[in-house]
Amino acid sequence: MASTTSNSGGRTLRVLLIPFFATSHIEPFTELAIRLAASRPNAVVRPTIAVTPANVSIVQSVLERRLHGHNPSTIKIVTYPFPMVEGLPKGVENLGKASTPADSLRINLAALSDALMRPAQETLIRALSPDAIFTDMHFIWTSDIAKELGVPCIAFNVMGAFPMLAVRHLIMDNVAVDGNDVATVPRFPVPHIRIPRTELPDILRSRNYDASNMVHSMQADCFGIAINTFSGLEQQYCEMYVREGYVKRAYFLGPLSLQLQPSQAAKGVADSRFIDWLDTKPNHSVVYLSFGTCAHISDAQLDELALGLEATRRSFMWVVRAAEKWAPPKGWEKRVEDRGLIIRVWAPQKAILAHSAVGAFVTQCGWNSVLEAVAAGVPMLTWPKVYEQFITERLITEVLGIGERLWPLGAGLRSENYRKHEVIPVDDVARALNTFMSPGGPGDMARNKVMDLASKSHAAMAEGGSSHRDLHRLVDDLMAARGAKGSRL
Template sequence: MASDGSSKKLRVVLIPFFATSHIGPFTDFAVRLAAAWPDAVEATLAVTPANVPVVRSLLERHGPAGAGSVAIATYPFPAVDGLPAGVENLSKAAPGDAWRINAVADDEALMRPAQESLVRELRPDVIVTDAHFFWNAGLADELGVPCVQFYAIGAFSTIAMAHLVGAVKEGAKEAAGKPFLWVVRTDMWAPPDGWKERVGDRGMVIRGWAPQKAILAHPSVGAFVTQCGWNSVLEAVSAGVPVLTWPMVFEQLDFSHFGPFEKLISQIDP
């Protein structure tokens, strides 16, 4: 129940990242939450001033019920050298400004004071925060309220990575009996015990950067498993190798349907 005895509504504060692609899912969730329990839940979206029109536009798409069911609260966006005033949305920022917004969002020293001040003023019973703002989990602990970290991009990428590691542990590559070259861009992964010995000369693991364009152009390459990053798409199309797509996040899902790319995909025998 709400901590204020004068209200029986559960106060939920939602704090999205500074991008329309994040604000949208947060807004949808807030509307659904308020609509499901109109007499029991009070949902408030906390955004910076320049993002208020974005929220209002999204709420209007839900009709009168949506526009009136969710409150909007604001906190100031920090002043950043080189970033014009009012540029506070990654989806609308020029390429030269986008990295500054990302840098600000990940900076606890810059972002936490304003967010914490607003949260303490609103006195929520629950905090739903974008995963970017990790410090809000600690703030929730201080306030003694639950906190949910909301991943606007969904859980697919996390689940896919867990599946990938599990597949390796179960011996997918060694069971296939085919030669392979595997690029691993992390030092945190290690193959299962005995895996290298069982694979032998059939497999090569490259850690870090790999000359992908040169590799794909080699006549011995029979197929390319890719997450569908733009560079990988272009290089695969240029090399003309069959492709197995594994898009995970962001634009990768769109690039996996790129016209010339689909022709390469269709060449793979089932």
């Protein structure tokens, strides 16, 4: 995979991208590959995406949706074996396929394991000999391998600057909870971000910082960091990365999902069915609900959510995670069939959010979903589930004002552990949705703010926009590094 001369006479930059084992990571890595491949008219950047066999279809699906009618031959997919992990069913290589939290933990621990994961990845990297490597934060050994090969390593962060900096600062200052069992993020601009202990990521509750410290060390050692965000959304937090000396270089490239819109021909039958259903609804009348591919939710909570949606008498479209074996309450589907649609397959979320009928998005605050809602100008009701999502919620509700909590502060215990998360009752679900969706209510106020951010997100990705400029700066910097390496040979 060494650099070569292209047909146009220029030299080709061959880059290798290695995402973590979650759809929420693989998709933005694939989006980045598409952006890199299209960054120069003579296609001098040739990306290769490395995944385990069970994750190939995710990459292929993104490429098909994004590149229909275009030539995707410049983007290649290679595979390496997923290790044997005790207790993990064979073929389960993605958090979205994990049927239990224990299986999710096994995948996470395997990804961080030098003994289990590094050998296969290192063998692949050395065989391909790329000019640059884009690595997920889990694979902390990649920067060492890149250094041995004499090539740049870019840490690509699929989460926002705000939540990742908050976690970093809480770790760096070893922040303890106060008398109210709440931690305040240190050295952050106002408003002060306060997070109850139960909503902190497990690494902060346990104070086991070893893995996080290694990730931060890897990011500092890398050529630079790239983040799927844009300065208009998180400007003061983006600037902090370089100002505080956390990384050598920073590139803010998002929202990557805005790069290309799928053509009508690329839409499947299911796609059309969902959009056709939305076409029958008035503007801003539908509540769209989706909680990502990884979150585990108890059957009792899903029951309460279903009955709460019924009680609102509002139209809704609800994506239920495929791994959930939940069945709705008896008779519920019949009672809501004229105004509710349950989706148990892949949902075209960007197309759904972009539809004028959607008036609110109930989200777990996964970063990809947040960016898609912002780009579509849809206000959010937040219901975080795991890791940094409780922190991202504060960006949405307290900093940007583009959404509100589904469950008000103090209403009940929320936790990363879904078994400890108190069940949000029917009445609270219905009340939150009706209040947010009422004319002139908080949803309309949040919509005004998020529509402004939507315009900024499109401007950032357009020719000459901040993310467009950062992409070109990134490619130029990698080309210069490659040239400098060549001059030393």
